[in-house]
Amino acid sequence: MKATALFRPFERGVLAQRTGKTLGTAFLIAVCGIAVVPLVFMLGASLMPGSEVVSIPYRWIPEEPRWSNFHRALSGSDGKWAYLRNIMNSLIVSTTVASSSVFLASFGGYGLAKFKFKGRNTVFMGIMATMMIPFEAVMIPLYLTAVKLGLQDSYAGLILPFLTSAFGVFLMRQYLLGFPDELLDAARIDGCSELRIWRSIVFKNAGPAVATLAILAFRGQWDNLLWPLLISQREELKTIPAYIVRYTADLGADEGQMMAVAVIASLPVFVLFFTMSKYFLGGAGVYSGSKS
Amino acid sequence: MSKGPQKRTLEGRRNSWGWVFVAPVILFFSTFSLYPILMAIWTSFLNKKLLSLKPPKFVGLKNYEIVLGSADFWNSVRASATFCLGVFIPVFTLSLLFATLISTRPRGKRIYQLALYSPAVLSSVVTASVWLILFDPRGLANQLLNTIMNTPGIDHKWLADRSMVQISTMLVYIWKVLGYYTILFVTGIGKIPQSVLEAATIDGANARQRLFHIVIPLLKPTMALVSVMIFISSLKTFSTQYLFTQRGAPVGPVNVLTLNIYNTALHDQNLGKASVMSLLLFATLLLLSWLQIRAAGSGSEIES
Numbered sequence: 001m002k003a004t005a006l007f008r009p010f011e012r013g014v015l016a017q018r019t020g021k022t023l024g025t026a027f028l029i030a031v032c033g034i035a036v037v038p039l040v041f042m043l044g045a046s047l048m049p050g051s052e053v054v055s056i057p058y059r060w061i062p063e064e065p066r067w068s069n070f071h072r073a074l075s076g077s078d079g080k081w082a083y084l085r086n087i088m089n090s091l092i093v094s095t096t097v098a099s100s101s102v103f104l105a106s107f108g109g110y111g112l113a114k115f116k117f118k119g120r121n122t123v124f125m126g127i128m129a130t131m132m133i134p135f136e137a138v139m140i141p142l143y144l145t146a147v148k149l150g151l152q153d154s155y156a157g158l159i160l161p162f163l164t165s166a167f168g169v170f171l172m173r174q175y176l177l178g179f180p181d182e183l184l185d186a187a188r189i190d191g192c193s194e195l196r197i198w199r200s201i202v203f204k205n206a207g208p209a210v211a212t213l214a215i216l217a218f219r220g221q222w223d224n225l226l227w228p229l230l231i232s233q234r235e236e237l238k239t240i241p242a243y244i245v246r247y248t249a250d251l252g253a254d255e256g257q258m259m260a261v262a263v264i265a266s267l268p269v270f271v272l273f274f275t276m277s278k279y280f281l282g283g284a285g286v287y288s289g290s291k292s
Numbered sequence: 293m294s295k296g297p298q299k300r301t302l303e304g305r306r307n308s309w310g311w312v313f314v315a316p317v318i319l320f321f322s323t324f325s326l327y328p329i330l331m332a333i334w335t336s337f338l339n340k341k342l343l344s345l346k347p348p349k350f351v352g353l354k355n356y357e358i359v360l361g362s363a364d365f366w367n368s369v370r371a372s373a374t375f376c377l378g379v380f381i382p383v384f385t386l387s388l389l390f391a392t393l394i395s396t397r398p399r400g401k402r403i404y405q406l407a408l409y410s411p412a413v414l415s416s417v418v419t420a421s422v423w424l425i426l427f428d429p430r431g432l433a434n435q436l437l438n439t440i441m442n443t444p445g446i447d448h449k450w451l452a453d454r455s456m457v458q459i460s461t462m463l464v465y466i467w468k469v470l471g472y473y474t475i476l477f478v479t480g481i482g483k484i485p486q487s488v489l490e491a492a493t494i495d496g497a498n499a500r501q502r503l504f505h506i507v508i509p510l511l512k513p514t515m516a517l518v519s520v521m522i523f524i525s526s527l528k529t530f531s532t533q534y535l536f537t538q539r540g541a542p543v544g545p546v547n548v549l550t551l552n553i554y555n556t557a558l559h560d561q562n563l564g565k566a567s568v569m570s571l572l573l574f575a576t577l578l579l580l581s582w583l584q585i586r587a588a589g590s591g592s593e594i595e596s
Contacts, residue, residue: 225531262422
């Protein structure tokens with residue numbers, strides 16, 4: 001009797017803990033399910049005629065997959081294939097911005113991390129300060145300047161304001177602070193020029209930071225609505241977000257085709273996400289992880 | 293360090309290479325950040341119209357007077373503040389809860405994170421367009437709510453009713469960003485030394501005690517950082533409100549500052565007024581960013 005009384009609280013504790021844990025896991029799985037449901041909805045609905053997408057009760061699996069939605073999404077209601085052109089624009093802008101921001105940020109970040117020149121702190125603080133300027137505050141003057149320079153409806157107009165970002169420079173500096181000086185000095189003794197050291201030693205060994213920043217920059221432009229809305233007036237120079245807005249604002253648009261447009265817009269980022277998820281999640285952690 | 297004679301040494305010469313490396317970014321930020329923000333300040337004192345050929349006149353603080361005296365501006369302040377708070381409370385508490393659950397379940401941690409993060413992969417316009425259909429009068433949102441509340445056939449006017457449209461924009465936003473902040477918290481929790489938790493367990497602390505007496509106090513820097521980040525990014529929300537109103541939702545209830553700035557500049561073509569509003573938004577964000585840097589600073593104290 002005594003022994004059981006001694007052991008009972010302990011056993012009950014373990015049991016309660018275990019049920020608690022199982023309940024928690026079940027809850028977590030349910031939450032993950034809810035998070036993914038709209039994505040599943042988007043996929044399913046992209047293969048349905050509009051009437052089926054908004055039918056009561058809703059059936060998740062299309063009765064008969066309607067692949068023509070994707071054809072119509074790309075060719076548009078007027079058959080001008082504007083979306084295809086806009087997808088290409090988004091790809092051009094996003095990849096250019098991703099490469100230029102990696103290039104410029106690692107160049108500047110290296111300068112800030114590894115050279116003790118006079119005024120370095122001032123420069124660093126200045127760049128940090130620009131990080132706080134929201135794009136909304138500078139978009140109007142930028143727009144007026146771009147119009148003056150005739151950059152409306154051009155790739156240069158879409159790309160130039162985003163060539164690099166203060167956050168990118170900051171990220172690269174933080175990463176390169178930990179780069180071993182011995183390696184740099186050894187290269188100098190071997191007679192390597194400073195530019196070549198940056199290109200063939202620093203840049204080549206900054207892989208994780210480069211990947212994180214490239215993905216961040218790519219997604220930033222893939223998602224950018226405000227600036228292309230201002231700068232691109234002609235259909236041929238719009239990007240994906242602006243196209244979706246125009247397509248969706250048309251009340252006559254077929255819901256199934258709308259979802260096909262959405263699926264096509266999401267494909268490239270999801271491919272990136274599944275192949276390089278480490279750098280996506282890393283990108284989220286960068287904020288709290290790099291301030292040491 | 294770099295006084296007169298030393299400058300001519302090898303190291304001094306090498307360090308001046310630093311300027312070569314930072315010159316491109318300095319040039320970039322002066323052109324695309326410094327110059328436009330100064331222009332925005334200057335424009336806020338002018339009665340400048342978009343596409344007008346008349347030279348703008350200097351009007352002093354008149355634009356500020358007009359903006360601060362207009363009901364439209366204060367409605368936007370209300371819309372932005374409501375959105376911010378309505379988003380902050382659920383995002384903060386839920387992401388902290390999910391992160392705690394994920395961190396205590398090492399098996400499947402990666403899958404949970406990937407699933408929760410996947411909405412954040414979508415671009416915000418795509419997100420808004422998917423939810424636009426879910427919020428359709430015949431859409432899933434109505435069907436689900438009617439099943440739960442047992443009110444068949446009722447249209448809850450997700451995109452038409454004054455308060456419903458505000459809730460709708462918040463729901464979209466919460467769904468999209470939750471995974472992101474959950475991962476920030478998972479990272480933060482991961483930094484809490486295991487030895488401390490183990491020691492507490494050995495000393496007989498139960499899960500709840502460990503949470504309230506160890507995890508939460510050690511997580512304070514991350515919490516501060518996350519709260520400020522939620523505030524800053526939710527003040528910049530634009531795509532959902534823009535798309536919903538383009539599709540016919542009433543503008544008034546969801547006319548957040550960014551949307552108002554865009555419409556004032558592009559539709560009313562009143563650049564002076566738009567500049568004033570964007571500078572006021574900038575000032576608010578600056579204040580929040582300053583808090584963020586302080587929060588991050590206290591974070592590194594704990595780490596070291």
